[in-house]
Amino acid sequence: MTTTRRHPGWTLTLLAFAQLIISIDYNIVYVALPEIGSALGFSAHSLQWVISGYAVAFGGFLLLGGRASDLFGPRRMFVLGLSLYAASSLAGGLAWDPWVLIAARAVQGIGGAFLFPATLTLVGTSFAEGRERNRAFAVWGTAGGSGMILGSLLGGVLTDAFGWAAVFYVNVPLATIAALCALPLLALDAVRRAAGRRFDAAGALTATAGTTLVVFALVQGPEAGWTATPVVLAAFVGIALLTAFAVVEKRGADPLTPPRLLRHRNLTTAMAVTFGFMATLGTLLYFLTVYFQTVHGYSALRTGLAFLVPMLAIAAGSQTAGRLATRYGLRPTMITALAVAAAGTALTALPMATDASYISLIPGLVVLGLGQGAGYSLMFGAAGNGVPAQQQGIAAGLASTTQQIGGAVGLAVLVAIAGPAGSVDGLRDAMFAAAAAATATALVALRFSRPARQPAAEAAPATRGRDAVGAG
Template identity: 70%
Template sequence: MRRPAAALALLAFAQLIISLDYNIVYVALPEIGSTLGFSAQTLQWVVSAYAVAFGGFLLLGGRAVDLFGPRQMFVLGLAVYAVSSLAGGLATAPLPLVAARAAQGLGGALLFPATLTLVSTGFAEGRRRNRAFAVWGTAGGSGMILGSLLGGVLTDAFGWTAVFFVNVPLAGAAALLALPLIPRRTARRTVRRFDVAGALTSTAATALLVFTLVQAPESGWTAPPVLAAAAVGVLLLVAFAFIEARSADPLLPLRMLRGRELGTGVLVTFLYMGTFGTLLYFLTVYFQTVHGYDALHTGLAFLVPMAAIVAGSQLGGRLATTRGTRTAMIVSLVVGGAGTLILGVSLSTDGTYLTLLPGLVILGLGQGAGYTLMFGAATAATPADQQGVASAVASTAQQIGGAVGLAVLVAIAGASTNGLTGPALRAATTEGLRTAVFVAAAGIALTALVARGFSPARRRHTPTA
């Protein structure tokens, strides 16, 4: 990096855009639905279109990073974000808005592996790289919560279009700043082919499987479209594995998945997002359904956990430098799991926000540290020319893990609320949320056991005089 501090700030800012864009539309959904004429069944696709496109195109985006360079894909991803956000804000009907959200997901699928690759390869291993991941993780972890706050403020002040228009100057400015701050990677003499068959099958398979996971809770797991998407997605996934095993230059070399760090990292990322990644949703339901918070107050309620996530991200980076990534990852999961248990105990229909603070703070510390560490740990042993694909694999696990975890825990939380109203509904909702949070805590404990699969820190030998 020509100017490391400025480049790191830019990479963190890009990660912040990705995190913000994922959930900034949540609090604006009621206004979007009433203004554009969405039905109750189709409104979820304002969120789901982004998730399906993001998850479906990640491997393609990661391979493009390796072939064409992370700088080029970084700029292209931001440009796609800016244009699609402008299109979303100008939409006057449901279909154009859903298409714009899908295009935003494509931009994220290009931008995320490019950003992670630049962090992994642009800073020297050890303290500098750990610090870079701490800053990058702070932006990503806090951005998911900041999206709820910013979405509430913008929607309340300017209307739903503001949650789209705000991305246009942010992404455009970041794309322009990348040109002087991020160096162009030196071209390699080896010419590598683009695996078209692998790209098509992997993109379609992942998109269909993510579609299945986000649509099934709404339509039912036995609905014909859901079953058809699942069946075709599995068949295409098998076809992808068959193609990659026989390709001279595969999109995803299957031997990469047998590596200790990436294999463990994929499973840790999957479980992390299936547990930690769902808690924001359940807290939102608790604040709004049980205690009647509006969009603005819900966003403000997340300020404390956001501060804890920022602090946890910095502590995680320092602990990784002194004790190694494996130890730091396990400690972060143990702390986050303890905070989740405390939070579950604190949920009640008549409790105050103050009773939640101990659990929110401890949970945020562990969650922030874990988010900072898991992607770097997953890609640590990957060669530089395969960092894009490795980053995409880890992020695909992130997307699918979040979808699976949310589907399972939502079913657990809502099992006893059917047909209830008034105080009975509030009490049943609280009990269901508490059960889901306890199940998430058990999943976090399992994640800590899986994290033991990472390689222990290498001992440093001090040369004698």
């Protein structure tokens, strides 16, 4: 994907930093929503689009972002994504009207849709299979998993100290610094436009519009009702466009998503695992936030502090996962991580009550964080294992699209299970349902390929490391 390799340590630091920016931005706005709604005059119905505008654009443009990374180079898309983040964050902080802020959030989502696959591609192609790549994904996963929780803490601190606009302004210097550092640290993109290759405009249009409409329906359904006309119409048109996309890809000479790629066993398994992970474990931050703030009356800052324990556990799980995958293989490590996370979810749910102490949650939060951190750092790496370098971007786009759709579907289902907001029994039921579904996701991970067996005498440490990644 790139012409040379430069400063691997600093390169990994930059890629992890970019993932941290994406993850922080995903949650940093939540705690500022009440102040945003009051300052800009949002209605109760329209305020959710500060979150949904980002999610819909991010999910809808991921396939386009992944393919653009393959055709034009991940370094270019990395810088483009960060530039969009910086510009849209500045616009968000300066917003004077609700729809200006929603538009800025949508552009942030588009920036993330270009940045996320580019970052995944650069991690997958800059580090050799085996121990080195496992370690790289462990560091990347630590930044991603911890960043989602750090966003809640940072959002509380910034909102309390400087007001709601600070949650947008903070992205401007972070994204700008990362984009500038990419120029000397990331190797130049190789020439991508080989003879006969072209950009699949029809595929890009149908995939982007179709995915955007489907994600819109999934995000809007719980709020507006699944039978509401905009939701039904968006779902119907979105599915029709995705059907057209499948036809275009089957007949195209240089398709956005080569059909043969969807026959890649490890990629499709990773997509299913990513969907299940985000539909279950990826939604728990929402339910824990409701539990802390609605049931126990925590402030935004205190809620952020409550997430420090799982954040540390996530970091430990991510780092441990890389070493375990190198030693035992990705398949058993992934299955174990999901099983541990499922057990931690149930263990967290058991003591939840109106008079329960925070200390009673700590054992469950620690076990949950260890499993979450390990699973998050492994599932995206698994999506790219065995995929040709020139298709790493679209593989990352496919995996991250299932991430977005899985999160939307899972949240809608689990919110319905939880029932009225603030009901402890409902929150506990949703957590138990998530634990059961996460266990089922661990069974799906059994479909990952096993590593090739070698005679013991030939299995040198470096070879074992390569085989571990081959398990994905």
